[in-house]
Amino acid sequence: xxxxxxVSKRYPGGPGDYVALRALSxxxxxxxxxxxxxxxxxxxxTLLKLLTxxxxxxxxxxxxxxxxxxxxxxxxxxxFRRELGVVFQDNKLLHDRTVYDNVALPLVVAGMSPGEIAxxxxxxxxxxxLLDKEKLHPIVLSGGEQQxxxxxxxxVHRPALLLAxxxxxxxDAELSTHIFDLFASFNRHGTTVLIATHDRxxxxxxxxxxxxxxxxxxxxxxxx
Amino acid sequence: MKTWFLRHLQVMLGxxxxxxxxxxxxxLTLVVIGxxxxxxxxxxxxxxxxxxxxxxxxxxxxxxxxxxxxxxxAAAQRLAGExxxxxxxxxxxxxSRAAALAEFKQHSGFGATLEALDNNPLPAVLVVRPEPSADxxxxxxxxxxxxxxxxxDLAQLDLAWVQRLHAFLNLAERTVWLLAGLLxxxxxxxxxxxxxxxxxxxxxxxxxxxxxxxxxAFIRRPFLYSGLFQGLLGGLTAWVLVELGLLFLAGPxxxxxxxxxxxxxxxxLGPEAGLALVAAGGxxxxxxxxxxxxxxxxxxxxx
Numbered sequence: 001x002x003x004x005x006x007v008s009k010r011y012p013g014g015p016g017d018y019v020a021l022r023a024l025s026x027x028x029x030x031x032x033x034x035x036x037x038x039x040x041x042x043x044x045x046t047l048l049k050l051l052t053x054x055x056x057x058x059x060x061x062x063x064x065x066x067x068x069x070x071x072x073x074x075x076x077x078x079x080f081r082r083e084l085g086v087v088f089q090d091n092k093l094l095h096d097r098t099v100y101d102n103v104a105l106p107l108v109v110a111g112m113s114p115g116e117i118a119x120x121x122x123x124x125x126x127x128x129x130l131l132d133k134e135k136l137h138p139i140v141l142s143g144g145e146q147q148x149x150x151x152x153x154x155x156v157h158r159p160a161l162l163l164a165x166x167x168x169x170x171x172d173a174e175l176s177t178h179i180f181d182l183f184a185s186f187n188r189h190g191t192t193v194l195i196a197t198h199d200r201x202x203x204x205x206x207x208x209x210x211x212x213x214x215x216x217x218x219x220x221x222x223x224x
Numbered sequence: 225m226k227t228w229f230l231r232h233l234q235v236m237l238g239x240x241x242x243x244x245x246x247x248x249x250x251x252l253t254l255v256v257i258g259x260x261x262x263x264x265x266x267x268x269x270x271x272x273x274x275x276x277x278x279x280x281x282x283x284x285x286x287x288x289x290x291x292x293x294x295x296x297x298a299a300a301q302r303l304a305g306e307x308x309x310x311x312x313x314x315x316x317x318x319x320s321r322a323a324a325l326a327e328f329k330q331h332s333g334f335g336a337t338l339e340a341l342d343n344n345p346l347p348a349v350l351v352v353r354p355e356p357s358a359d360x361x362x363x364x365x366x367x368x369x370x371x372x373x374x375x376x377d378l379a380q381l382d383l384a385w386v387q388r389l390h391a392f393l394n395l396a397e398r399t400v401w402l403l404a405g406l407l408x409x410x411x412x413x414x415x416x417x418x419x420x421x422x423x424x425x426x427x428x429x430x431x432x433x434x435x436x437x438x439x440x441a442f443i444r445r446p447f448l449y450s451g452l453f454q455g456l457l458g459g460l461t462a463w464v465l466v467e468l469g470l471l472f473l474a475g476p477x478x479x480x481x482x483x484x485x486x487x488x489x490x491x492x493l494g495p496e497a498g499l500a501l502v503a504a505g506g507x508x509x510x511x512x513x514x515x516x517x518x519x520x521x522x523x524x525x526x527x
Contacts, residue, residue, distance in 0.1 A: 052435070075439075082437035092432050109438040113227045153436070 001161055001192045002028040002051065007060035009046050009216075020046040021216040023060065028194060030160070033187040035203050036196045038213035044196035047213070048165045051194070052086055053077050065161055082110055085154035085191075087164035091146050093138040099125070099149050100134040106157045124156040128182060144175035151182060155191070162186055164195040168202070176202055184208075232445070239449035242422075243457075250454070253418050257458025257505065260411055262465040264404035265493065265501050269466055271396050273490055274389070287367050289350040290378040300348050303375050307352055312366050315353040321346055347377060360387060408508055411458070415451045415512030422447060423520045430524055440521055447517045448510055455509020459502035466501075467492050 007024045010017040021043045028034050036044050049055040050062055053069050062069045065083050072080055093102050103124055107117045125131045128148040138146050147167060154162060164183065168176035180195075180202045187193045197203065203210055212220035243250040289307075291300055297320055304318045319327070324346040329338055352370060354363045360383055371379035423430065430443055470492045481488040493501060 054435075078434070078437045078439045078442075080437075081435065086435060088435075092428075092435065094429055094432060105433065106436040108231075109433060109436055109442050111227055111231065114230070 001030040001032070001065060002026075002194065003061075003063040005061040007050065007057045007062050009043075009050060009055065010058045019216050021050070021057075024213075024216075024218050025060075026211060026218060026221060028192060030192050031187075031190060033184065033193040033206075033208045034195070035206075035208055035210040036194065036213060037198055037200070037203060037210055039198065041215070042213040043216040044198075044213060045165055046216075048086075048163055048196050051163055052084060053080060078109075082106065082157065083159055083161065085157070085159035085162040087147075087150050087154045087162070087167045089166035089169045091138075091150040093146060093149055093153075095137060095139045097137070098134065099130060099136055099138060099141070102138060102149055103134075103152045103156050105153060110157065120156050120158075121152075124152040127155065128152045144171050144178070147171060147175075147179060148182075151179065155186060160192060162191050162193045164193070164197075166197055167195065168197065168199055173201065177205070180206060235445050236449050239446050239453055242446075242450060243453060253414065253454055254457045254461050256414055257411055257454060257509070258461025258465055260407050260414065261459055261462035261501060261505055262469075264400055264407055265462055265466045266469055267396070267400045267403065268497075269470065269491075269493060271393055271400060274396075275393055276491065277488055286382075287352040287354065287363070287370060288380045288382075289352060289370055289373075289376045290380070291348045291350065292375055292377045293347060295348065295375045297348075299375060300350070303373065304350055306373070307350065307370065310366075312355050312358060312362065313352055314355055317351040317353075319349045319351065321348045324349060350376075408504075411455070411505070411508040412512040412515065415454055415509045416516035418454065419447050419451055419513040419516040420520060422450065423517065423524075427524065430521070434524075443521060444514070444517045447513050451509040451511075451513025451516075452506050453509070455512070456502055456506035458509065459505020462505065463493060463498045463501050 004024050004026055007021060008019070009021040010019050012018075024043075024047070036047060038044055046055065050057055050069070051064055053072065057070065065080075067076075067080055069080075094105075100121055103121045104117050107120060112120075121134070122131060125134055128151050130145060130148055130152065133141060133145065138149055141149070147170075151167070154164075162183070167183075168179050171179065176199060180199075183193050183195060184206060210220070210222040211218060291303070295303075300318055300320070304316045307313055308316045321344050325338065325344045328334070328346060352366075354366055358366070363381060363383060367379050367381040370376060433443055470490050474490050477488070477490050492498075
């Protein structure tokens with residue numbers, strides 16, 4: 001599902017380039033749930049940006065869902081992103097739209113019919129327990145509920161791969177547990193899940209494969 | 225396909241709704257586009273009317289043959305008959321000295337002064353109307369031929385100023401196209417700038433749409449409809465402004481035409497040119513937003 005081979009990412013600037021990732025190599029098989037952990041600046045978010053084709057690697061090869069991202073033409077990028085579900089730390093919700101409209105967005109851009117959209121949005125909202133809030137605007141909901149809207153939006157189009165960048169960064173322990181349990185349940189239903197987090201408590205609780213990054217290098221893989 | 229049309233309809237209505245939600249800003253943009261398009265359109269209408277006036281004058285172009293004072297009525301009538309037989313001539317009217325005097329008294333306002341004269345100072349005149357299809361060179365050749373006829377004192381053809389008018393109108397027409405080009409560029413910039421501001425306002429939304437797999441075409445669509453509607457409504461505003469201007473000038477022009485015994489009246493853009501103006505506005509609005517969206521989207525990457 002995911003394969004990195006000697007992937008590096010450098011950002012130019014200052015006296016020398018800033019190296020965010022150094023020769024990273026690992027693979028995630030379909031159906032796995034993997035945590036990527038490390039301190040701030042370890043390279044977790046950069047890795048997620050490479051996986052979603054927001055950034056390009058400076059060197060190395062990166063294959064996601066059988067697509068070599070280095071060779072993916074620009075016009076194919078939107079179609080590639082439709083195969084992913086992404087949960088962001090800051091939710092990235094549209095506050096002038098209702099919960100329903102936010103969750104429906106990936107289906108609308110994919111050109112799905114309104115009837116099918118309604119069916120899938122209701123199913124996704126039901127999964128995250130927000131079916132009764134579909135007509136509200138995200139701004140009136142709590143941080144945990146907003147994060148769950150983000151999760152519903154990430155899974156509404158039933159992606160094969162779900163990526164999450166610090167999905168519980170701003171939430172308390174109880175809400176974090178609820179959110180991580182949601183990810184685990186998606187994984188049990190066959191979705192490959194990769195979560196960048198520094199929440200040690202959740203990592204230890206769920207006991208899934210964990211990749212540890214430090215200063216852009218892979219220093220640990222619990223599977224090996 | 226049905227879903228595709230439905231989405232377009234939704235985006236179209238959404239763009240119109242966006243215009244309606246910001247009436248002041250939208251209204252100002254439409255007026256600016258309207259005035260910008262109305263300038264070349266007004267000049268086009270002015271030149272069109274002057275061309276019509278010039279064409280009418282040219283069609284009515286005539287050669288006045290002033291006859292020698294000693295020529296009597298019978299000789300003048302014979303001369304008129306001789307000229308009538310020429311193939312380049314469609315009509316000849318004889319105005320005797322007495323008739324010319326009576327006409328001059330009636331129209332000049334110098335009736336009393338003329339009464340005081342001992343003799344009639346006016347010559348008899350043959351007014352010759354050439355074949356309407358004849359061009360200026362042919363009419364001038366006819367004038368020269370008629371001037372050489374026995375009994376003709378002076379042959380006068382008043383086409384020179386009409387030719388000058390046409391030369392001026394040709395120049396003015398070119399100027400209008402040049403001006404239209406410059407003002408079209410201005411419309412592109414106006415729409416482009418409005419769309420640029422709209423893109424900046426919706427930057428977060430665009431980034432999120434990019435992240436969930438929205439194609440550039442999907443992202444461009446609402447902005448293109450906005451630009452199209454701004455252009456169409458701006459073109460419509462321009463049409464209304466031109467027609468209002470004509471309405472304002474119609475009265476004085478009619479009065480002036482009456483003074484010259486003419487039935488000339490101003491003609492506006494008409495449905496064809498009016499719709500072309502609206503369509504041109506729409507096309508410029510669409511193109512302006514297409515350029516602006518293309519430029520800004522290429523620089524907008526999700527973070």
